[in-house]
Amino acid sequence: xxxxxxxxxxxxxxxxxxxxxDLALARVLAMNDANYPWLVLVPRVGGAVEIIDLDExxxxxxxxxxxxxxxxxxxxxxxxxxxxxxxxxxxxxLHVHVVARRTGDATWPRPVWGAVQxxxxxxxxxxxxxxxxxxxxxxx
Numbered sequence: 001x002x003x004x005x006x007x008x009x010x011x012x013x014x015x016x017x018x019x020x021x022d023l024a025l026a027r028v029l030a031m032n033d034a035n036y037p038w039l040v041l042v043p044r045v046g047g048a049v050e051i052i053d054l055d056e057x058x059x060x061x062x063x064x065x066x067x068x069x070x071x072x073x074x075x076x077x078x079x080x081x082x083x084x085x086x087x088x089x090x091x092x093x094l095h096v097h098v099v100a101r102r103t104g105d106a107t108w109p110r111p112v113w114g115a116v117q118x119x120x121x122x123x124x125x126x127x128x129x130x131x132x133x134x135x136x137x138x139x140x
Contacts, residue, residue, distance in 0.1 A: 005046035010093040013042060016118075020130050021139035025061040026096075028069060028137065030130050033118040035107075037077045037100040037129060039069055048094040051086055066096055072136035073100050083112065 009027065017029035017040060025045075031038035043062055048054055054062060070082050079100035086096045099112055107115040121129070134140070 007044045007046040009042060010091050010095075012091045013040065013093065013095060018126060018130060020133050021137065023065045023068070023137070023139065025058060026065050028133070028139070030126065030133065031118070032120055032126060034121040034125065035116060035119050036105060036112055037073060037079070038112070039073060039098045039133065041065060041069060041096045041098065043094055045094070049088065049092050050094060053094065062096070066098065069098050069137065072133060073098055076132050076136050087113065 013029060016033075017031055020028040020030050020039065022028070022044070023041075026041040026043045029040045029042065031040060041062070043054060043058060045054060045058060051059060051062065066084060070084060073079070074082055077100040080103050081101040083099040083101055084096065086094065088095060101108060101112075103109075106112075120126075
């Protein structure tokens with residue numbers, strides 16, 4: 001794993017998400033937005049802004065973890081489509097969004113970013129989603 005500088009989670013990501021758990025490279029977070037089942041992978045590599053900032057082994061590891069999380073999210077939600085993106089225009093820390101989409105969801109077929117206001121989960125729903133993802137990913 002690359003270690004140019006110490007890693008810490010960007011404050012905006014910390015505010016907008018809850019912890020699912022850690023894979024070998026990336027921290028997996030769930031967005032607190034009930035409009036869509038939405039996960040974020042954040043490689044625990046200090047100073048990484050772009051995927052190209054990762055060394056070759058970490059780039060390969062990130063791609064494998066994106067595939068692992070995507071498959072688990074698709075199994076859990078039975079969604080129609082997955083949206084995967086590393087945009088980072090507001091939060092500069094490298095992070096990858098994996099969003100489960102359904103035809104007819106709040107913004108279908110448009111992208112989710114900035115389209116509708118985030119809707120917090122009802123009591124217990126986010127805990128249920130996170131627990132399901134932890135089981136699907138086999139992380140504590």
